[in-house]
Amino acid sequence: AQSVTQPDARVTVSEGASLQLRCKYSYSGTPYLFWYVQYPRQGLQLLLKYYSGDPVVQGVNGFEAEFSKSNSSFHLRKASVHWSDSAVYFCVLSLTGNYKYVFGAGTRLKVIA
Amino acid sequence: EAAVTQSPRNKVTVTGGNVTLSCRQTNSHNYMYWYRQDTGHGLRLIHYSYGAGNLQIGDVPDGYKATRTTQEDFFLLLELASPSQTSLYFCASSVTNQDTQYFGPGTRLLVL
Numbered sequence: 001a002q003s004v005t006q007p008d009a010r011v012t013v014s015e016g017a018s019l020q021l022r023c024k025y026s027y028s029g030t031p032y033l034f035w036y037v038q039y040p041r042q043g044l045q046l047l048l049k050y051y052s053g054d055p056v057v058q059g060v061n062g063f064e065a066e067f068s069k070s071n072s073s074f075h076l077r078k079a080s081v082h083w084s085d086s087a088v089y090f091c092v093l094s095l096t097g098n099y100k101y102v103f104g105a106g107t108r109l110k111v112i113a
Numbered sequence: 114e115a116a117v118t119q120s121p122r123n124k125v126t127v128t129g130g131n132v133t134l135s136c137r138q139t140n141s142h143n144y145m146y147w148y149r150q151d152t153g154h155g156l157r158l159i160h161y162s163y164g165a166g167n168l169q170i171g172d173v174p175d176g177y178k179a180t181r182t183t184q185e186d187f188f189l190l191l192e193l194a195s196p197s198q199t200s201l202y203f204c205a206s207s208v209t210n211q212d213t214q215y216f217g218p219g220t221r222l223l224v225l
Contacts, residue, residue: 043216103155
C-alpha cells in the first residue's frame with residue numbers, strides 16, 4: 001500500500017542553522033510529491049512540488065527538496081532557518097491517475113534563538 | 114492566490130447533535146475536499162467532489178455526509194455527532210485531482 005513516512009515527529013534547530021526534514025514514500029508508480037507547511041491556527045500552504053525533471057526543486061522562502069527515486073525519498077532542506085519557520089511540515093504523495101493525497105504524519109519544527 | 118474560506122471557525126455541539134460545516138472557494142476549481150486532522154494521523158480524507166452535484170467517498174467517511182451544491186460551495190454534515198468526531202476539519206480545492214490543493218483555515222469542532 002502507498003504510504004509516506006516522516007520519521008521525525010519533532011525537530012528543534014537554532015536560528016541560522018541548516019535544516020533537513022526527512023520524507024520517505026512507498027509507491028510503485030510515478031509519484032507526484034509535495035511539501036506543505038502549516039503555521040499555527042492556519043491551513044496548509046504549498047512550499048514546493050515535484051512532478052518530474054530536475055530532482056532538486058526550489059520552493060518559497062529559501063526551501064528546496066531533493067527527489068531520489070533510488071531511495072524513495074523527498075527530503076526538505078533550508079540553508080539557514082529563521083524563527084518564523086517554526087511550523088508543522090507535511091510531506092504529501094499524490095498518486096498517478098488518482099484523486100488521492102497520501103499525507104505523512106507531519107514534522108513539528110521549532111526554531112530557537 | 115486561491116481563496117478557500119470555511120465557516121464556522123469554531124463549533125461546540127453535544128453528542129447526537131446536528132452540525133454543518135461550510136466551505137467556499139472562489140477560484141472555479143473543479144475538485145473540493147474535506148479532511149480531518151488529528152494528532153499523529155496527518156490529514157485524512159473524508160469526502161471529495163469533482164463538480165456540482167458530485168460526491169465521492171474518501172478514506173474515513175463513516176458518520177459524515179457531504180453535498181456540493183455549486184462549483185463554489187461544499188458542505189460537510191454530521192447528523193448525529195459523536196465525541197470521536199472532535200477534530201480539526203479542513204476544506205481544500207484544486208483544479209485537477211493531482212494538482213496543488215489550496216486549503217482553508219480550518220474549523221475546530223468539539224463534540225461534548
